Amino acid sequence: MDIKTEMIKINPQAIDHEAIARAGEILKKGGLVAFPTETVYGLGGDATNPDASHKIYSAKGRPSDNPLIVHITNMKALEEIVAQAPQAAYTLAERFWPGPLTMIFQKNDRIPYETTGGMDTVAVRMPSDPIARALIDASTGYIAAPSANTSGRPSPTQAEHVAQDLTGKIDMIIDGGPVNIGLESTIVDLTEDVPMILRPGYITLEMLQEVLGEVRVDPGLIAADSDRKPKAPGMKYRHYAPKADLKVVEGETDAVVQKINRLSEELTAQKKSVGIIATEETKDQYRQGIVISIGGRDDEEAIARHLYGSLRQFDELGVDAIFSESFATAGMGQAIMNRLLKAAGHQVLEV
DSSP: OOOOOEEEEOBTTBOOHHHHHHHHHHHHTTOOEEEOOSSSOEEEEETTOHHHHHHHHHHHTOOTTSOOEEEOSSHHHHHTTBSOOOHHHHHHHHHHOSSSEEEEEEBOTTSOTTTTTTOSEEEEEOOOOHHHHHHHHHTTSOEEOOBSSOTTSOOOSSHHHHHHHHTTTSSEEEEOOSOSSOSOOEEEEOSSSSOEEEEOOSSOHHHHHHHHSOOEEOTTSSSOOOSSOOSSTTSSSOOSOOSSEEEEEESOHHHHHHHHHHHHHHHHHTTOOEEEEEOTTTGGGOOSSEEEEOSOTTOHHHHHHHHHHHHHHHHHHTOSEEEEEOOOOSSSHHHHHHHHHHHTTTOEEEO
8 A cells, every 4th residue: 555655845954843853753653754865865764663674675675685874963872873883983983974974883782683684783874964964863863764766776866756766655755955965875894804995985995094094995896796695785786777778888088989879879770769978078979869968077076966867867768778988087986986887787888
């Protein structure tokens, strides 16, 4: 049976605390509320309630061994759900919390296994978005929240994306406008001897090394997914995928444009529609297909912010195939390519 999904609009600069209190009550009673964060929209449930976590997995169609991130607003809340917080956690929190960084710890009994995907570790984040923070404080203080989309689909960067996927499956959607970053948080595992990045994001390897010294990167980040049990969200399963077949074309820019033009012409001749993810520098060089520019090549924040939206736009347009340029920018390049390669099922054409 469908749930009646209420959509409410909240201005992050002038928060309606009465509306937030209503949303908080839904969470306290085991219901689900989608809400904005600085990264993407999250699908929130009470992280301490096993039934709420079951509902999150069910609404998303998400495998239940894929752990959920617990969202908090203060360090005391962290200390109450982890077995031990190492000094590295306080060092990182001082620099990057509130913000787009998730840390993994050994959990204690406060957070149930239903929330952690059956694992003895828990992923924790302190968001900076004012609506997210107000909602966490109005609920139990612990919100489990993966991205608010059907599992495997592009993550939502505005409330309309959430509504497309989850209307009738959750109690409420809070519309706080478009998100700022557009890619999920960086995840760093603090249960290893050397901190390890399990998912790249806005907080880069270089930024973490500057604070902690030695930090490693999980070798499977850009490679195809392994069969191991995922320690962090998004490590095991295909993610972010549009409905159409997506291929990433890598190489020198001119060669990439030529290759995409050639492939697009071949498909167009077969009466198939083509979508192209391009940049401001190249968008006018494509002769066929529907071209979406996701920003200037040097503006990695714009590329990150518009990536998922462009994939959803092509879904709405019903294209048969999508070709994307590669985006190996210096800072967030690894995070952008991590999401793009997962969306493409690691289909890469080298030119």
